[in-house]
Every structure is written in structure tokens, then in C-alpha cells.
Ligand SMILES: *[C@@H]1O[C@H](CO)[C@@H](O)[C@H](O)[C@H]1NC(C)=O
Ligand SMILES: *[C@@H]1O[C@H](CO)[C@@H](O)[C@H](O)[C@H]1NC(C)=O
């Protein structure tokens with residue numbers, strides 16, 4: 001009798017303990033856990049685990065602050081997949097400690113290809129974290145073997161609010177690695193993007209019509225822009241980022257096919273750029289409209305960069321671009337404390353005849369050719385107006401003081417909020 005009740009008591013205590021423990025574990029990682037292994041994912045790198053991920057997502061999505069777990073020690077093959085939050089609770093996390101692999105077989109992408117490998121859309125408060133990786137295995141796309149198909153971006157977020165990405169690595173995307181479209185509130189930190197310097201069109205982070213963005217403590221190596229900031233972006237802060245190889249940090253290209261582009265309040269500071277084509281750049285197509293204003297590039301350390309400082313209002317990525325008088329205007333752009341080595345031309349400011357660049361400020365620029373004594377190209381300016389603050393090395397004697405005769409004012413009617 002006594003023995004029985006003791007056993008009973010032990011059972012009750014153990015049960016209570018277990019419940020307390022699992023609740024504590026759950027609340028520590030923020031709510032309920034949905035492990036893809038419990039939904040039939042194999043993680044053997046060969047079986048397509050898409051259905052398991054979708055099933056885990058369907059359940060995680062119903063519970064606020066839940067976590068979908070992709071455990072370490074496994075390689076999950078997953079075809080193109082969309083995680084939509086349209087009917088989901090808030091603040092869901094992806095804990096990615098294992099590796100998620102894109103398929104390499106041509107048939108996995110359909111006959112014409114798809115826009116992205118993994119889509120995240122209509123999420124409110126969403127986090128990807130962990131020490132795992134997303135591997136796009138893009139080399140089959142870079143070598144043009146699937147040339148007829150749309151090349152997928154790796155991770156694409158759209159129409160989402162408050163998204164965080166941290167910890168993980170995104171590598172070898174067929175095209176852009178991490179894209180945000182129509183998002184508000186994006187925090188990206190302590191994570192990396194990596195693909196070879198000669199992989200075509202593999203931008204690191206691409207922002208389009210997205211505002212209130214902070215990117216910091218991030219390593220970006222790729223074959224195109226480390227970060228590209230497109231039309232509709234404002235309030236973007238980028239700091240403590242390593243970039244290279246790649247094409248540097250770019251605003252643009254803007255105004256393609258006569259479109260209107262608006263970009264404002266962008267700060268890029270405390271950046272290391274190594275072995276890239278350009279360092280910090282603004283590029284616009286001829287024939288566009290709109291305004292880029294309020295941009296600060298500050299504390300930029302460059303090494304072996306072809307063109308550390310560039311504004312190009314004649315951007316053209318194919319041979320036939322026609323001349324046009326209209327342009328996306330560029331004003332109030334600060335380049336400050338930019339130091340290091342270049343391999344082609346230290347400063348290139350090529351502005352539009354009809355919309356000269358206004359209020360450019362260059363302060364404390366110290367750029368040396370990579371090989372001492374080797375001349376390379378002198379700084380170039382065309383229709384560039386603004387002010388120099390010493391020291392400026394090498395000398396930039398082509399920037400014009402004051403305002404152009406055809407000063408266009410800050411005519412940003414199309415860009416007014
Ligand atoms: C979601 O997270 C945000 C920011 O951490 C918090 O303010 C909000 O209360 C959370 N909402 C829910 C429903 O958990
Ligand atoms: C970025 O690279 C540096 C130098 O290799 C390294 O010390 C740092 O931990 C890396 N940061 C991230 C977030 O991977």
C-alpha cells in the first residue's frame with residue numbers, strides 16, 4: 001500500500017517535472033517547436049523533403065511565436081517552395097542548424113524556371129536564425145547549362161513586416177542570394193553570403209521598395225553587387241560589413257526603360273571592401289525620372305578596388321543604350337573618409353547633362369594606386385557639382401563648385417511620399 005502510493009507520488013512528480021521542463025525549454029526558444037524530422041523529412045541530401053517542410057510550416061504557422069526546426073547534422077534537399085504567412089500567426093521563427101540544398105536537376109525547376117527557390121511572403125514578425133546554411137548549388141546555372149530558364153533567386157521575401165535574418169549562411173545562389181520586395185522593417189546581422197567572384201548576377205542582398213532596413217556585421221562575397229538598393233527604398237543603414245569579391249555596394253541601377261525611381265536616406269558606414277569592381281556606387285539608366293537623395297558613404301576602407309567611388313548616370317549593361325535627356329536626379333550625396341587602394345580610377349562622377357549631380361560632398365578621401373608609381377586613370381567628373389573638404393588624395397580638380405546654371409532644385413514631386 002505504502003509502496004504503491006510512493007510510486008504514484010514519484011510518477012506524479014516526474015510528470016510535473018517533465019511538463020515544467022518542456023514548457024521551460026519551449027518558452028526559451030519562443031513557443032512551440034515543429035521539427036521537420038517529425039514530419040517525415042529524411043535529411044539525407046537525396047530525397048526531396050519539400051512536403052515535410054510544408055507540413056511542418058502548416059502547423060507552426062497556426063501558433064504564435066512558434067519555431068520550425070531544421071536540425072544540425074542533416075542535409076535537406078528541397079525543391080522550390082513558398083512559405084506564405086497570409087493565414088499565419090505572428091513571430092514565427094525558422095531555426096536552421098542543418099543544411100538546406102537546392103535541387104540541381106533541371107526537371108526540378110519546371111520547363112521555364114521559377115523566380116526563386118524559397119519564397120517567404122506576407123509574414124508579420126519572422127526570424128531565420130541558426131548556424132546552418134542554404135546552399136543554392138548554383139554552378140549548374142552559372143555555366144549556362146540551363147540558359148533558357150529563369151534563374152531562381154535563393155531566398156526572396158515579399159510583402160512582409162519585421163523580418164530578421166541572423167546566424168546562417170546563404171551560398172551559391174543561381175542568381176540573387178537574399179531579396180526583399182515591398183517589406184518594412186528588415187534586420188540582417190551576423191550572417192554571411194558566399195559565392196564565387198565570377199558567378200554571374202549573384203547579388204548578395206537586394207532591396208526593392210523596402211524601408212527601415214538595418215544590415216550589420218555581415219560578410220558578403222559574390223559575383224555581383226554585395227548589396228543593391230533599388231527604387232522605393234528609404235531609411236537604410238548598413239554598417240560593419242565586409243564586401244568582396246563582388247561589385248561593391250550599389251544604389252541602382254535605377255530608371256530603366258523610362259521608369260521613375262525614388263531612393264532616400266541611405267547610410268553606408270564602417271565597411272571593408274576588398275577586390276571588387278566598384279566600391280560605393282550610384283548607377284542610373286538614361287531616360288529615367290525621380291530622385292536619389294540623402295546618401296552617406298562614410299568610413300569605407302577599400303583595397304584593390306577598380307573604381308572605389310562612382311556615380312554613373314549613363315549606366316548600360318548591354319551595348320545598345322540610346323541617349324536621352326531625362327534622368328533620375330542625384331543630390332546631397334556624401335563621400336567621407338574613404339581610404340585605401342584602387343586599380344583603375346579612384347573617383348568617377350559621370351552625371352547627366354540635363355540633370356547634373358548636385359550637392360556632392362567629398363571629405364577626407366585618400367586613395368592610392370595599388371602599385372606605387374603606376375599612374376592609372378585620373379579622377380573623372382562630368383556635370384558633377386559640390387564641395388571638396390581636404391584632404392583629397394589624389395587631387396580631384398574636376399568637381400565644380402556651387403550649383404549648375406540649369407539647377408533643377410530638389411524637384412521630387414514624383415517621389416513625395
Ligand atoms: C511579436 O514580436 C514583437 C517584437 O518582438 C512584439 O512586440 C510583439 O508583441 C510580438 N507579438 C506576438 C503576438 O507575439
Ligand atoms: C566575417 O569574416 C571575418 C573575417 O574572416 C570573421 O572574423 C567574422 O567572424 C565573420 N563574420 C560573420 C558574421 O561570419
Ligand SMILES: *[C@@H]1O[C@H](CO)[C@@H](O)[C@H](O)[C@H]1NC(C)=O
Pocket residue numbers: 234235236237265267
Ligand atoms: C533615416 O534612416 C535612419 C535609419 O538608417 C533612421 O533612423 C532615421 O530616422 C531616418 N531619417 C528620417 C528623416 O527618416
Ligand SMILES: *[C@@H]1O[C@H](CO)[C@@H](O)[C@H](O)[C@H]1NC(C)=O
Pocket residue numbers: 321322323
Ligand atoms: C550619345 O552621346 C555621346 C556623347 O555625346 C556620343 O558620343 C554617342 O555617340 C551618342 N550615342 C548615340 C547612340 O547617339
